[in-house]
Amino acid sequence: MPPVIAIAPDDAHNARLVKNVHPPDWQNPRPSGRYNLVVIGAGSAGLITSLVAAGLGAKVALIERHLMGGDCLNVGCVPSKAVIRSARRVVEARSARALGLETPDAPPDFARAMERMREIRARISSEDAAARYRDEFGVDIYLGDARFVDEQHIEVAGARLEFAKAVIASGARPALPPIPGLAESGALDNETVFTLTERPARLAVIGAGPIGCELAQAFQRLGSQVTLLANTKQILPREDPDAARLVSDALVQDGVELLLDCAIEKVERGAGDLKTLRITGADGATRALAVDKILVGAGRAPNVEGLGLETVKVDFDPVTGIKVDDFLRTTNPRIYAAGDCCMQWKFTHAADAAAKLVVQNALFSLGPLGRRRLSQLVMPWCTYTDPEIAHVGLYEHDARAQGIAFDRYEVPIAAANRAVTDGEERGLVKVLVKRGSDRILGATVVASHAGELITQLTLAIGAGIGLGRFTGLIYPYPTQGEAIKRAAGAYTRTRLTARIARLFEMLMTIRRRLRF
Numbered sequence: 001m002p003p004v005i006a007i008a009p010d011d012a013h014n015a016r017l018v019k020n021v022h023p024p025d026w027q028n029p030r031p032s033g034r035y036n037l038v039v040i041g042a043g044s045a046g047l048i049t050s051l052v053a054a055g056l057g058a059k060v061a062l063i064e065r066h067l068m069g070g071d072c073l074n075v076g077c078v079p080s081k082a083v084i085r086s087a088r089r090v091v092e093a094r095s096a097r098a099l100g101l102e103t104p105d106a107p108p109d110f111a112r113a114m115e116r117m118r119e120i121r122a123r124i125s126s127e128d129a130a131a132r133y134r135d136e137f138g139v140d141i142y143l144g145d146a147r148f149v150d151e152q153h154i155e156v157a158g159a160r161l162e163f164a165k166a167v168i169a170s171g172a173r174p175a176l177p178p179i180p181g182l183a184e185s186g187a188l189d190n191e192t193v194f195t196l197t198e199r200p201a202r203l204a205v206i207g208a209g210p211i212g213c214e215l216a217q218a219f220q221r222l223g224s225q226v227t228l229l230a231n232t233k234q235i236l237p238r239e240d241p242d243a244a245r246l247v248s249d250a251l252v253q254d255g256v257e258l259l260l261d262c263a264i265e266k267v268e269r270g271a272g273d274l275k276t277l278r279i280t281g282a283d284g285a286t287r288a289l290a291v292d293k294i295l296v297g298a299g300r301a302p303n304v305e306g307l308g309l310e311t312v313k314v315d316f317d318p319v320t321g322i323k324v325d326d327f328l329r330t331t332n333p334r335i336y337a338a339g340d341c342c343m344q345w346k347f348t349h350a351a352d353a354a355a356k357l358v359v360q361n362a363l364f365s366l367g368p369l370g371r372r373r374l375s376q377l378v379m380p381w382c383t384y385t386d387p388e389i390a391h392v393g394l395y396e397h398d399a400r401a402q403g404i405a406f407d408r409y410e411v412p413i414a415a416a417n418r419a420v421t422d423g424e425e426r427g428l429v430k431v432l433v434k435r436g437s438d439r440i441l442g443a444t445v446v447a448s449h450a451g452e453l454i455t456q457l458t459l460a461i462g463a464g465i466g467l468g469r470f471t472g473l474i475y476p477y478p479t480q481g482e483a484i485k486r487a488a489g490a491y492t493r494t495r496l497t498a499r500i501a502r503l504f505e506m507l508m509t510i511r512r513r514l515r516f
């Protein structure tokens with residue numbers, strides 16, 4: 001029997017979640033013969049690896065020590081987007097008067113928003129349920145800690161599984177920055193913040209990456225007074241500065257206090273649940289910030305300990321994770337890895353794509369024949385603030401570093417009439433093309449639903465479709481996607497050289513004279 005797992009708060013929604021993804025009465029199967037593939041970790045990478053391999057006829061075992069579904073279902077994408085949606089509804093309600101409706105005066109119901117999140121998470125958990133993978137996909141599910149014992153065997157819960165190939169998809173976990181007193185302060189992270197049932201009146205969020213920005217804005221909109229702290233000069237430091245500035249302005253407009261380019265010297269606990277952060281700004285000035293809760297949204301550590309990787313000669317680093325080549329093969333050629341434990345792209349959709357690549361390379365390639373490279377993937381990503389910020393391909397600094405000459409085409413999202421009618425005019429579309437052609441190198445979109453729009457540009461890069469082709473693409477009117485067509489139009493106008501313009505003028509003159 002697996003150990004009983006309890007998730008706070010103890011309610012019907014969390015009980016349903018646990019029943020699906022770590023059933024208390026689960027009986028591990030009895031190993032019978034050699035598995036084509038044994039997968040460690042039932043997060044996004046492990047689930048997809050198992051599902052695809054089993055669907056293609058492989059005999060597969062999947063091992064999970066905690067909750068199937070991994071971060072995405074339990075403490076990442078699903079719960080965070082549910083909370084973000086509630087927070088966006090709050091802003092929509094407050095702006096209702098501008099749309100001809102009365103604005104409700106009631107404050108946000110934080111507890112209800114969090115309960116809605118738990119209900120949605122429990123409902124979606126049926127997709128990742130242990131019983132579903134066993135009964136529908138034919139995967140042997142083992143709950144317990146996994147450990148390599150030799151080149152052919154993995155132990156779990158007293159059973160020894162023999163494998164032809166293995167995949168490590170053990171994921172990653174939050175890592176606290178080395179700030180004195182932070183660990184003792186009871187700081188929240190993305191694994192514990194979703195256990196809250198009461199709104200923190202004052203919340204400090206450490207880290208201005210995607211997790212920090214998304215949750216800072218959401219909690220501010222749900223009634224907390226949020227201060228976002230980072231040691232970087234801009235929020236979302238990886239992103240295009242113009243795009244990040246639009247999101248920064250939106251956070252400030254919502255009431256989030258930004259303390260950037262600062263250092264947190266220490267955290268002190270006071271009376272009751274009070275915490276005080278001692279902060280030094282870029283100008284050397286010091287400040288004390290008193291809050292009720294601290295949320296850490298910076299730092300991840302790969303789950304590599306306790307797996308017996310040394311036994312099977314799999315190289316790893318406790319900070320960067322498992323060492324893999326471009327085929328996601330570890331230093332042991334029979335063992336592969338995918339997802340957050342080994343990749344720089346720490347996204348659910350990246351883990352999904354990598355899982356399919358791993359199955360191809362581990363089971364269905366012969367030497368170099370049929371192998372696929374991780375570097376060949378065209379990987380978009382999106383931060384789900386309001387507005388969202390999404391990107392694919394190269395940034396401007398990437399192109400410069402690689403010595404690639406480029407042209408930039410940029411239009412405000414308000415160039416699309418739908419953004420104006422929706423009252424969602426903060427945003428932009430920025431596309432980089434290789435100079436002398438319309439080949440798209442990279443693109444950034446800031447819009448209310450940038451994550452939807454970036455898919456068009458991802459497809460274009462992957463399929464070799466140039467920006468000029470978007471000029472002739474027919475969009476339903478009105479849609480915000482028309483902003484991409486506007487950017488394409490800006491490119492097309494640059495192709496109208498003086499020589500071509502003179503040819504058009506000559507043609508029009510001839511047509512007038514011939515009266516047709």
